[in-house]
Amino acid sequence: MSFTPTQKRILKAFKDLLIQNGYRNATTHKIAELAMVNETTIFRNFKDKRGLLQATIDQYLADIDHLKHEQKDTGNLEKDLTAMADKYQKFVFDHQAIFMIGLRESFALPEVNKDVEKIPIHFKSLLVNYLEKMQQKGHISQHADIEVLAMNFVWLNFGYFLTQSRFDSPLLSINHKDFLSKNIHSFVKELTC
Template sequence: MVQKITTDEKILNAFSKLLEENGYTETTTKKIAQAAGVNESTLFRHFKDKEQLVKELVQKYMSDIDTVNAGFIPSGDIVTDLMRVADLYNHFVEAHKALFLIGMRDSFQFPKLKEMIIQLPMKLKKILVSRMTEMKHSGEINGLVNIEITATNYITLILGHALIQNIYTDTGLDISQVDFVQKNVRDFAEHLK
């Protein structure tokens, strides 16, 4: 049986698609309503403004991070685990690229956007710090490793790669996901042992 998409979902899906294509400023409520197949007044009955739409997307994506985290079972090998996390995060950014792109494009002009969107990598950092702390206690990660800095460096590495893959394709800056994981992530993880 086909599940019916709610009006909220239609609006959020249209908003996400338009953000990816046009950025925050060019994504008007009129365009969102039109793309969602609803009246603009319906959009405003469901969402106060574009800022509330961004908040809803962030909350939805935070829930997606929790789902991925709950399904992640560590293998006991830091190299294997960080390579898997890099693949999962790349897929996450690809699936949720609208927010990451407006974070790059529009957060300087709209500081509230930055405040909302930064929650996504911060949530990942919190999860990584927790997981890496467990790995440090079990001896999987060297006891001298600074977990906070390592988690931040790892997020910078994988987020930077995911953004370049999605923004600067065919420029010579993009490395295939397979090569990135096999070379860069593997080397990063090996240094933590």
């Protein structure tokens, strides 16, 4: 998906306002002001605020498709799960505006909620496939419930994203590197017990 520099500025302003103020309060006037363009430039490029939202969703969906081809398995549980969690965290933080609008406006914009669901579903699918492979190779107990393990990993990562993006308290904060090394290590330790 290719955008002109002006379109990129407008989309960035829109996403920043979505994160800060939500969809309703991200007016085209505020978007134009933040992007340093005239409101008519927004209308000419995206038609209206709904067009901006659709362009943001389309970009998000294209990036999900790109993610599907990036996974490289080494056979080392800790290394592979760390790489998956790292990619997931980078993706959700890069697309924080979509996730926040999905959480804030899920009743008013149910179509956005359906699109937001696609990344945890994709992440879970990747995890299930990977964990089943590792179970077949004997790296994970044959009695382990792969579906539950995959969901726990999704929740662990989504919970980290939510606390890092919404809360300022140092009591709820952990840096990205520590999150990956400590939490993934603990998760893998439970898998191999």
